[in-house]
Amino acid sequence: MLSLGAPLAAQTVMLVAMLVERRWMFAVMIAPSLVGCLASMLAALQSQKPGAAAQDANDGLPHGSDGQAAASGAAADGRTAGDPSGLSAPSLEALHGLDRDPLLWRVVAPRWLAAPSMRAQVGVGVDGPFCIDLAAQGPHALVAGTTGSGKSVLLQSWCLAMALNNSPDALRFVFLDFKGGSAFSALERLPHAVGSVCDLDLKHAARALRALEAELTRRERLVAQERVSAIHELRRPQPRLVIVIDEFHALKNQLPDYIDRLVRIASLGRSLGMHLIACTQNPLGQVGSDMKANMTLNICLRVRDALQSAELLGDGRAAAISPNSPGGAWVADGQSVTAMRCSPSHDIDSLVSAIGAAAAFHGIDPAAPLFTPPLPSSFLLDAAASMRAAATTSPAGVAVPFALGDDGVGVAILALELMAGNIGVIGGHGRGKTTLLDTLAAMSRNLPGLSVRRSQRIGGEMVTERLHHDAAAARTFHSGSAAPTAPRTLWLVDDADALLDPFAADAHAAAFQQALGDPSTTVVFAVETSKHVRVPEHCTTRVVFPTGERTIDLMDGIPAELLATCDHDDIATSGRAVLLRQGAAMWMQCATVRKSPPNHRLLPP
Template identity: 55%
Template sequence: MLVVMLIERRWTFAMMIVPGLLGCGASALLALSRLRDGRRRPGDGAMPAAGDGRSPSDADPSREGPRVAFGAIESRTWESLALPPPDEEPLAWRHIVRRWLEPPSMEAVIGMSADGPFPLDLSRRGPHALVAGTTGSGKSVLLQTWCLSLACRNPPSRLRFVFLDFKGGSAFSALARMPHVAGNVCDLDLAHATRALEALEGELRRRERLVAEHHAADVDRLADPPPRLMIVVDEFHALRSQLPDYVGRLVRIAALGRSLGMHLVACTQNPQGQVSADMKANIAVNICLRVRDPMQSRELLGTSDAASISPSLPGAAYCSDGESLEALRCCEARDIDAAVDAVLSAQRFCALPPAEPLFSAPLPRLADVTPIMDEMRSRGGVESDAVPFAVSDDGVRLGTATLSVMLGNVAVVGQRGRGRSTVLSVVAAMLRDVPSVQLRVSRRGAHGVESSIVRGPARVLTDADAAARTHGAAPPPHPRMVWLADDADPLLDPLGDDPLCAEFRAALLDPAITVVFTALTMRHVRVPEHCTTRIVFPTGDRPTDLSAGIPSDLLARFTPEDLDTPGRAVFLDRGRATPIQCLREVPRAIP
């Protein structure tokens, strides 16, 4: 182009091309010079022979290669680093008890470095950590050792764990028995995993309120601080792909966890593109085991050294906290079950309660009535204003759903075979021996709706009551009528001709009578004239379920399995909508 411009005597354009031509030439000469210097060994100018097995780091004697560096580090088991020798202390649990009596600390020995044991204090250098490494590099072993070391250093009253294993649940199955574990979920049950993330969000808000109420800067300044919570996520990239809407909760924990005593340890095979910039900005400790791509190593460490770790050295890693880069070999527990048994023995010796579960499993397909019956017996029977009939789910924990028969009528709406009649049977069995309740039951028979009084007033005026009345005391209360009406659609029909229609409609408006009735649809049910509380069995038809009162966000959480499960319903009471699983078996009368 320069030659053409000179021939045509376009001097202005030729002068514009000259600077660019000089710059390109200088860049080409510099690149050739660097390439020539890189191919030569310092001092002799010889190239390494092809196939001689030497890596670029081996070709440069000024740089010690990763294989040589890790080979010089002693390999030790976790027991030899964290526990005294058996001849000094034959019972490991006694050593753990002594460590628990010391001030709490988040420092744990996770391996060996060139200078000896490698301790990592997550509260001082963290408070969060990111672990990366390819399959077989030793990520799960590192997490197990780390959690086991912290459990032997802190009692369950000062440290709790929540394990989120998105690798099938094998990583933390051995540690799940520790008394420190407040939750353990895997990707085989995503509904359980979402509950765990919802519970962590709720725990974050609870700690925020606790700090704000005491006007403290962080939980460590409280007189009775809550135990530290360590959240360990194995295969974070799988969590991100399967539950993308819930990753923001972990990002918020990473942003606010330092002052609230919450620590996050995320483990992934590929940190590139899987961990957001907001999350990385709050993670100070990066541990990189062997990776395949030098870019993955640079993502965490700022250098490609982790890509040169030999596959024959599982557990070899680099740890960076932003100030220093250290090479280490992670230690492995020789017998995890024996170590967990020692922790359990120490917990029993100290009489410490295990960690309270932070969340529970989702609603079961069959609700077991035995625990509820045992609880009722321990309280001496059923209270007339709180009749248990189902297991409730608030999205995090399971509880017991109760009907308040003193606060208005109850409608049970759903198709046949869903469990409507079973609800009435459970309520009838629970109220059968309550002295302050008069029970009436109506069922559809061959000749229309048949009604009967199951039990009349149980309280008889005694001599003590008569004496109390003579002294001006109030008379004993009259039993409250509870009318249980099954298949009440004919009674609710404004044009119905059943003989009980008029009496039933009058009972619905009588504040002294509580009517619990079942219906196929909400067609003839008026809220709040007929009922203030509803139990709705979803049909699967969205317009029908929405018109029955089920909120759209709750209806979206119902899966096809939920719709096919008998007894699965929504409890609508005083402005709250709660998923429930109705008790399947009719309990016997409570003595």
Template identity: 50%
Template structure:
């Protein structure tokens, strides 16, 4: 069969070479027969060129056949570019060297592994703090496998990259290679020098162990796209933060800073799935690829099919290509320039090629014998050296329920304004969690800014939010709280005076109690045509700088901002037009999911020209519940 294909290929080759020469010769004969001597001068040079080209190509093909002992493969066939590559692939496949042995850890038991890791981290730290940021190249080279001669094959991401593209079909060993590579980095450098962000778009299985490394500052999977979006936003924010640091210190890159931040390596498995599911967020990764080198941020993108998955703007900044077995020679040529990776046998998982733009190296990756043991060793080494816990780059989205705290901090512990007699009773109150778009943070609702309006439909939690604020204020001294409740007969007033302030010196006048109005269903009281007896008192209180009014509304129809309030808590309706009319910016609405409008307690905090999604505390005590409006 091979001989027949060879003969067919030779015949086609000869036809392709002879046909142009024959065509030019026939045209010359016709011109001679018709005695068109002027045109003969135009044909003769072309005929000579075609003849010379055909003879040269035939001679070159014969020389190649004698040298290699076989013909070249036809276009599109999955064959190695030379017979030696098949032998090299087989030799590489014969080396089943675990990562522990490759890194010199094969004789370390569980109790001794962390000691070796701690020594290596200590060495890396001393080299960095000793001014050796430009340390020898070998120090940055991380072994990832072995070559056909049994020697380690290393990868230097900062020098060869600064970004890498890894390709390979299912079962080729991509996930194992990523594990070996990341573990090799973690075993060489401490968390203060290298951090990881793992984005796994095949269910989270690839990084199930690696995300427990003390170096990991973020891990998401495609099971939560909202979480993945937060990760991409966080990467963009970290890129801008490092840009500001470099600019402020007038440095050329992060290595020139007095305290360089850790190198951040973003590892993406199944990059094509990320591109398909979140196409609007590719700009963040393009920025990372173009600016990451000088900012100490690197990208390792892994995909099954590199054809068309990585845009030219990203590809221009990716200098390191690693190709394991692929199904099509075109995919191999995309990364290596040859079809060699398409000829790797399915029985040789882990065999691949590294191409850094200068040379092409064949290797077989060294799988870790126990990734759990290596991860645990890194964790113990970090605790032994007193390494600070890495700060997460991002956090999960807001939870659907935030239980109320057991009790508020003592008033003396609050950081608030002072009125000359101790801490102000209007210090911020714990209210829930707020979402910055990247991280969730504890929210303390400011009271000193002015009146607070809580706007939402029935069942969304506005009455519960009002109750949470009342619970926080009830125990504070020096407050005169007026609670307004709507009844079928009209609005009713209930006043409560909180405990007195601590004893003051005898010569100091006693401070006057602060006035606070807590009003539920206040929409009718805001109506200029309201005839309720409390309408005038309510409008007087809402305009008085000496009184804080916290009121709940079903809609913002009668609300005038900022005359009536300076802080708003708006529960979204799910209707974009209505929510924007209520004051929620479009950028904040884009952060909300489809189900946020149905989650009790999910709102948007609007204050000082800023807007944040929040999850309010659920009220404590009898009848608080998670979902209900409490009108008592």
């Protein structure tokens, strides 16, 4: 009644003051509000229930007292059971009966013969083993608890329990650990794991979030193509994907631009078999309303104050959990609020190894990674193996591997199609242009049907060398028959700035500009600036080394979106460039190859 009586008393005093000072208009304005407060107070008095007085009395108890915990239980609607502080949990191995066999994998392997299920025993409740079904009670979960409450142990036990019931063909994990990587270091070895990142490498973490968005889109397309409503109705059902995030608030603070991707997963994940488990120390204000609306499963371990508990449970009971009961929690799934205490694994490494052995017994290969680490600072190319791989993808034999490409999610070897037109390499001194030409020369040296030439400026003079000449191809070409399918000549030109000058009049410039328009010749030229480069007249493919100056990089053709991901490491790393071809752009790391004995001779201009 204090909350209603205080405003009533305050407005009464104000009305009396206005009447004493004869401010009739202000008194008239206050009177309706005074009448409303009086009516609300009378209505509350009439509707007050017997249990309300007991609740008001409990409001005066000190925080954390036994009386408050009892009052929290009494305030529940009859669906609350037990107290997590009084529960004692066995180890996860004992809970699942794994301690009955010295070879744990022999207990795990038969479990995967049953139908996949997201129902997992994670600990004990008042009535015995306690199970959480992420698919039925979720599809997403929010876990909260202060430091030392047992959040990380709960996440580990929960993931292990799900892995015990589902083979890697039915369940996959992605771990996002923003607590330095300590929480999921052991779980990374699970055959179910398709990715694990931590906050020590934010580029890697951003790749994981982009990969998750790409996976969501892929599953949407599968469902749309087969005209079904959910992923499990597909002819070839996809495995469920559980994304586990420890310290969600740190992810939100360090990668705020990527939170929308997680919100989209929370909105669409139920029908697409994608589940989120977000863990945080303080749930107040950390999870947006759009995301929280789809998180129907709330697990609250010990928190510091009743407000944090009320955010997930509707009252402050989790604040009364004893600090001597790590792993104790209240679980609210929208229908009931139940006490539980999670069971920790006494040897998590042995249990992970047993799950891996069970996968090997079933002949299940480890799941393919959902994303890869970022580009390395250097990349050594095996010429023989790379050329064999290129030959399988290009029947004409004119795809030359030269770099490692990064599409923002995964990395793969890039190859240049020599029939696709000229190639311009743009970058400052020391960025790796000459190394790129060396790599192309080494990789194309022994290609059949191709003559390779290399020009570079030595002592102020442009010197041209013949690196490889296919005499048989030349005879076939000059005999009057049809030209070979591969380009007849590959010309690698370094320091070509002066040759592109439209006012250049020397013989080298004339031959160079004529070769740019010759369809039987592919010219790969390197310049320091793009001042005289015309696209697509001079080249259809460009390799641009960023300078760090935004205006120059934009003029060279690097898209603003890609340039926004460029940092100091990209500028400082030799050979780091952007490949622009066919309207697409991606980061790449130029390859180097092992030196081979030279096999060339000087040619006249």
